[in-house]
Amino acid sequence: MPPFPQDAMWEGRGRHAWTADRPDYAGGHAVVYLGRSASTKDARTFALVLAHRHPPVPPSKETRDPPREKAEGAAAGPADAFFTVWIHPTGDTPFPPIAKLADLAQAGWKEIVPVRGADAPKGDKK
Amino acid sequence: MRLLGVLMAAALLVSPGAALAQAKPKIGVTLHPYYSFVAHVVGDRAEVVPLIKVGFNVHNYEPQPDDLKRVMDFDALVTNGVGHDAFAAKIVQAAGMDGKLPIIYANDGVALIATAGYEGERKVPNSHTFVSITASIQQLYAIAEGLGKLHPDNAAYYRQNARAFATKLRQLKARYAQRIAGGGDMRIKVATIHGGYDYLLQEFGLEVTAVIEPAHGLSPSASQLRDTINKIKSADVNVIFSEIEFPDQVIDTIRNETGIRVYSFVHISDGPYTKEKFEEAIEYNMKQLTDAVLDVRGQKP
Missing domain, CATH: 3.40.50.1980 (Nitrogenase molybdenum iron protein domain)
Known part of the structure; x- marks a missing residue:
């Protein structure tokens, strides 16, 4: 699956070397796929971040056997989306330790946010 | 008679429910x-x-x-x-x-x-x-x-x-991706005559350099077509994707003027509505797309 295979397209678009890392992420887990280009003047650095935070577990009888749906619903948390894509203008940037995803913005990363159908202007939706 | 009456009453009681149960949304x-x-x-x-x-x-x-x-x-x-x-x-x-x-x-x-x-x-x-x-x-x-x-x-x-x-x-x-995997260049410059194919082309790693026709049902005028031909020439595209419904004269003019190969997509908006329509049309499009890529690479099947 693009962008990982080292094919002609990969070569033409900056020869990104991808590494997977599990940085410290307060209260949860994160996996970061970091793509650094071999030609840093043409291509920037990408980070694909999968993060989830565990919900605080209330000390109640639910602790023993929490309902699955509730646990999943709370896991994404209000602040951090589960899957985000980030870009950094310089190629040799290390991925910083993060307590929350907003820390990435402080470190000069920019999140790539897609326009989804729900955001798109549409005359036919109220 | 009484029995018939009872049966009719029963039928009246039963049928609305039965009809509801059978009515599909x-x-x-x-x-x-x-x-x-x-x-x-x-x-x-x-x-x-x-x-x-x-x-x-x-x-x-x-x-x-x-x-x-x-x-x-x-x-x-x-x-x-x-x-x-x-x-x-x-x-x-x-x-x-x-x-x-x-x-x-x-x-x-x-x-x-x-x-x-x-x-x-x-x-x-x-x-x-x-x-x-x-x-x-x-x-x-x-x-x-x-x-x-x-x-x-x-x-x-x-x-x-x-x-x-x-x-x-x-x-x-996966079957069509396999046709063009592992050999040759995917940096192929593409022009389409309609902006409807960006999602499909992007999935296969192709980017659209120029769109010739800005909206449905509008054939380019002579001067638009001349501009387009000049644009294609200067953009140096390797392949043009047309639509099978598009007027042949326009495509022939472009092909003759630019000397660039032309393949055609379907927009999935014609003919009867059928369950199979989507997969048939999208398979046709993926075949055209992969044929074009192989053709540009000189690996025409």
């Missing part, structure tokens, strides 16, 4: 691909009904009296909702069904790409998410989820059907 759809998606999702548990008849240009469509009658009979309406079926809102409104008819916006969760090649104009999201595999699968699941909320008893069945069709589509795509 009617799910309206706006465009051909959505007919296919919904037909796969609902299986035999709902009826899929096109909102408008075959043969109209959806981009300047005005509601017809029959459309209003039809929409009033729907239990839900599945739409593209990002600009390709604005006529649906007009029909729903004209029928007084605004706010009464549940509408499923299949693209709400789909990441949209900007319309390519529209120089000098504001970038707008490309509504042709249905000419693709990946975005179509996302829509398939969105439809299954939306209809599942309306029919909770069928939710698991809808999800299972969506998953089965998604698997089939992924396998189809």
Whole structure:
């Protein structure tokens, strides 16, 4: 699956070397796929971040056997989306330790946010 | 006589319930691909009904009296909702069904790409998410989820059907991706005569350099065509993707003037509404696309 295979397209678009890392992420887990280009003047650095935070577990009888749906619903948390894509203008940037995803913005990363159908202007939706 | 009376009474008691049990919900759809998606999702548990008849240009469509009658009979309406079926809102409104008819916006969760090649104009999201595999699968699941909320008893069945069709589509795509994998350059410059193919081309790693025709149903004028030919020449594209419905003269002129190979896509918006339409059309498009790539590489099958 693009962008990982080292094919002609990969070569033409900056020869990104991808590494997977599990940085410290307060209260949860994160996996970061970091793509650094071999030609840093043409291509920037990408980070694909999968993060989830565990919900605080209330000390109640639910602790023993929490309902699955509730646990999943709370896991994404209000602040951090589960899957985000980030870009950094310089190629040799290390991925910083993060307590929350907003820390990435402080470190000069920019999140790539897609326009989804729900955001798109549409005359036919109220 | 008394027995007959009892039987009739029983029949009266039973038949309304029996009729309700047998009546399948009617799910309206706006465009051909959505007919296919919904037909796969609902299986035999709902009826899929096109909102408008075959043969109209959806981009300047005005509601017809029959459309209003039809929409009033729907239990839900599945739409593209990002600009390709604005006529649906007009029909729903004209029928007084605004706010009464549940509408499923299949693209709400789909990441949209900007319309390519529209120089000098504001970038707008490309509504042709249905000419693709990946975005179509996302829509398939969105439809299954939306209809599942309306029919909770069928939710698991809808999800299972969506998953089965998604698997089939992924396998189809893998087969065509395999044709062009592992050999040769994918940095192929592409021009299309319609902006409807960006999602499909992007999935296969191709980018659109120029779009020749800015909207449906508009043939370029002589001066537009001259500009386009000059643009293609200066953009140095390797392949032009036309549409099978597009006038041959225009394509021949471009081919003769530029000397560039031309392949054709289908827009999935013509002919009868069928369950198979989407996969047949998308397979045709993937074959054209991969043929073109192999041709540019000099590996023509």
